[in-house]
Amino acid sequence: MYAQMVKSEATQEDPEKLAAFQARIDAGEKIEPKDWMPVGYRKTLIRQIGQHAHSEIVGQLPEGNWITRAPTLERKAILLAKVQDEAGHGLYLYCAAETLGVTRDELTEMLLDGRMKYSSIFNYPTLTWADMGAVGWLVDGAAIMNQVPLQRTSYGPYSRAMIRICKEESFHQRQGFDIMMKMASGTEAQMRMAQNALDRFWYPALMMFGPSDKDSVHSEQSMRWKIKMNTNDELRQKFVDQTVPQAEYLGLTVPDDKLVWNEEKNGYDFSEPDWNEFFDVIQGNGPCNTDRLAARNKAWDDGAWVREGLMAHATKKSAMKVAAE
Amino acid sequence: MAQTADLFEFLCRMGDNTLVLGHRVSEWCGHAPVLEEDIALANTALDLIGQTQMWLGLAAEVEGQGRSADDLAMLRDAWNFHNVLLVEQPNRDFGVTILRQFLFDAWHVEMLQRLITSSDQRIAEVAAKSVKEATYHLERSSTTVIALGDGTGESHNRMQDALNLLWPYVGELFADDAVDTAMSEEGIAPKSSDLRDAVMARITDVLAEATLQVPDGDFTHKGGKTGFQHTEHLGHMLVAMQNLQRSYPGATW
Ligand SMILES: [Fe+2]
Ligand SMILES: [Fe+2]
Ligand SMILES: [Fe+2]
Numbered sequence: 384m385y386a387q388m389v390k391s392e393a394t395q396e397d398p399e400k401l402a403a404f405q406a407r408i409d410a411g412e413k414i415e416p417k418d419w420m421p422v423g424y425r426k427t428l429i430r431q432i433g434q435h436a437h438s439e440i441v442g443q444l445p446e447g448n449w450i451t452r453a454p455t456l457e458r459k460a461i462l463l464a465k466v467q468d469e470a471g472h473g474l475y476l477y478c479a480a481e482t483l484g485v486t487r488d489e490l491t492e493m494l495l496d497g498r499m500k501y502s503s504i505f506n507y508p509t510l511t512w513a514d515m516g517a518v519g520w521l522v523d524g525a526a527i528m529n530q531v532p533l534q535r536t537s538y539g540p541y542s543r544a545m546i547r548i549c550k551e552e553s554f555h556q557r558q559g560f561d562i563m564m565k566m567a568s569g570t571e572a573q574m575r576m577a578q579n580a581l582d583r584f585w586y587p588a589l590m591m592f593g594p595s596d597k598d599s600v601h602s603e604q605s606m607r608w609k610i611k612m613n614t615n616d617e618l619r620q621k622f623v624d625q626t627v628p629q630a631e632y633l634g635l636t637v638p639d640d641k642l643v644w645n646e647e648k649n650g651y652d653f654s655e656p657d658w659n660e661f662f663d664v665i666q667g668n669g670p671c672n673t674d675r676l677a678a679r680n681k682a683w684d685d686g687a688w689v690r691e692g693l694m695a696h697a698t699k700k701s702a703m704k705v706a707a708e
Numbered sequence: 709m710a711q712t713a714d715l716f717e718f719l720c721r722m723g724d725n726t727l728v729l730g731h732r733v734s735e736w737c738g739h740a741p742v743l744e745e746d747i748a749l750a751n752t753a754l755d756l757i758g759q760t761q762m763w764l765g766l767a768a769e770v771e772g773q774g775r776s777a778d779d780l781a782m783l784r785d786a787w788n789f790h791n792v793l794l795v796e797q798p799n800r801d802f803g804v805t806i807l808r809q810f811l812f813d814a815w816h817v818e819m820l821q822r823l824i825t826s827s828d829q830r831i832a833e834v835a836a837k838s839v840k841e842a843t844y845h846l847e848r849s850s851t852t853v854i855a856l857g858d859g860t861g862e863s864h865n866r867m868q869d870a871l872n873l874l875w876p877y878v879g880e881l882f883a884d885d886a887v888d889t890a891m892s893e894e895g896i897a898p899k900s901s902d903l904r905d906a907v908m909a910r911i912t913d914v915l916a917e918a919t920l921q922v923p924d925g926d927f928t929h930k931g932g933k934t935g936f937q938h939t940e941h942l943g944h945m946l947v948a949m950q951n952l953q954r955s956y957p958g959a960t961w
Contacts, residue, residue: 443738443746450734451945454952454961455778456727456764459734460757466737467750474743487743512952512961562961570959678739686741689802689856692863693742696855 385438385502385526386431387593387665389611391604392423408609413539416482424608428538429483430499431610436476437494437501439469441675445509446518454512461558462515468551475547479540495680503661504591506669507583513566513576514584519559521581521588521626527552528622529592532612541610560629567633581630582638586656592619594658624650714890715828716771717790718897720780721887721933723763724791727781729812730756731945732799741802748848752809755841762834782953786935786942793932794877796942803856803863803870810849811874814910815881816842818903827895850914857918864919871915872923879928881907 401421407414414420443466450466453459477487493499504522509515530552534545566577592615596602605611630637641654663669734753740746764777795812799805820842823835856863882904891897915922931937952961 440738440743447738450737451731451948452951454782454959456757456761456781457778458961460754460761463734463737463750463754463757467747467754470738470743470746470750474747477743565961569961570956572956573959682739682741686745686802688860688862688866689741689745692856692859693852695859695863699858 385442385529385591386434387500387502387591388596389427389431389434389601389605391601391608391610392426396421405607408537408607412537413542414537415539423604424610425483427605427608428541428610429480429485431605432476432480432483432541432544433485433490433493433499434501436473436480436490437499438505439473439476440494441501441505441679442522443469443473444675444678445505445507445671446515448509449512449515452512453515458562465519465555465558468555472544472548472551475544479538479544482540491683495676495683497667497676500665501675502591503664503669504587506664506671506675507587508671510583511576511580513563513573513580516559516562516566516577517580517584519555519557520563520629521559521584522591523552523555523559524626525588525591525618525622527556528618528625529613535609535612537609563633563635567635577633578635581635585638586660589619589622589653589656590658590661590664592616592622594661620650623653627651711890712770712772714887715896716767717887718891719763719767719770719831720788721790723760723767723777723780724789725795725812725816726756726763727760728789728791728942728945729795729809730754730760731949732795732797733805733809735799736805745802749805752845752848755838755845759834759838759841762837766830766834778953782950786938786946788935789932789938789942789946790935791932792877792880793929793939794874794880796932796939796945797874797877798941800873801866801870803866804873806849806852806856807867807870808874809845810853810914811878811911813842813846813849814914815903815907817846818907818910819898822898822903826897831896846910853914853920854918857915857920867918868920871920875923876927876929878911879926880930880933883928883930883933885934 400419404414404419404421404424414424446462446466446469450459450463453462477490480490481487490499494501504525509518527549530545530549534542534549536542536545563577563580566573566580568574569577594615596615602611602614606614627637627642639654641652643652644650645652664672667673730753733749733756736746736749737753738746740749760781761777764780768775768777768780794808797804797808817839820835820839823831824839826832826835853867857867858864882900884899884901888897888899888901892899892902912922932939932942952959
């Protein structure tokens, strides 16, 4: 997902406090920034929300890659608005993380020097216009699977950020599907681009949910704290079940020979992605890791004088205001 | 009634300015110095693209040859783009980008305010829709130019460099030709030269507050507005912008 394989922190605190905290969560109460919370809960959330925020920001790049080449003025405007939304999502999420006592700049530094991760999916290239369709349809589609339940997460600011984000994500997914429809029913070249985009993005999209975590202690703790709502396998299954009929509707072929409807489980059987590839990508060896981090670092470094200039001016102005009072 | 060709030309100039600048600004998406700026730049680009759809849409309608705004944007050759050279200047650094935006906004707001009373109702309507956005852009670019001009030594120097670089492109905004005369005789649009004093007053006020020095000399580069001689940069922009439409003729997207 946008936050993959987030380790949850063990917590050694007053058992009474912990029990009371767990009771609040079980009762469906929201935890707010000023409330007492276990150290592990705070740390896990910072990691998860931070990773999610970074994914939104790095996620601007593969789609931003096509803004200057969008085929019509309307498509250009829609894509630009979408990528702008993702920047907005990043902003909401950094703000949510800041309520836990970490600054946006600290989180950014950790992204830039590789201490924090972002979703593996954004290390794949966007090679044709159909990829703008595939990303909206599959990547935003997979993100929604995970983010809709997170609207009910126990941490108040995170939950509220998710509610705002989900409204926009479903719009993104529809736009992506709309591009796919145009491409899949277009000229031969466009149909080829559409199929090719599905071929390249299918397994990376399945990887977004992370490896199976049904036996993971980390996931179990996170689920008890309601900062993770479903297992990775549950979400992946849901995604496949939703997406396969859409691919059929488009007249595209999901690149999986083993894909078959299973009446008994009322869902599809499907092939697992290549998890070795996933770990390669996570470790920095995806096709675009180097470029993505270089782009973010360049933006940050080149922008230093602007941030400093704006701050210096703001400081002078408020000093003048104080002097005038 | 003005000649269709003149009116078409005037509308293309308006639309090409917003198209080319919108494109340039959109190149920042995902690469801005700070998240809030990334969002603001995308917003500006979006407004400009929306305005392009209106201006070029109207141009296509006036022309009456069955072309659309997209056809004009995606299938014309560089010499048929009649934007001023200022807007096709590359982004370079954020200073150049925001100063280019400010210089354009100062002109744009003045122009749109006058076009609200155009004798051509359709133009008046587009201007009325656009002027709010342009006014907001000008507010934003002005405060950013002032902040960075006044900010640190480095930000001041970079803004001064940006101003020195872009200043010779300002004059083209006020250069008249036969199309301007035709538009002004019909009460459709002011002459370009009519805008000079008001725009320059806006510009110099802000630059003074930004502690930036207006460069000496009044040399002006020209050739964008007439299409006679663009900079080398426009061709590269069009290669990207027009790639899909030209590579796959007749496809719908
Ligand atoms: Fe998002
Ligand atoms: Fe997203
Ligand atoms: Fe999205």
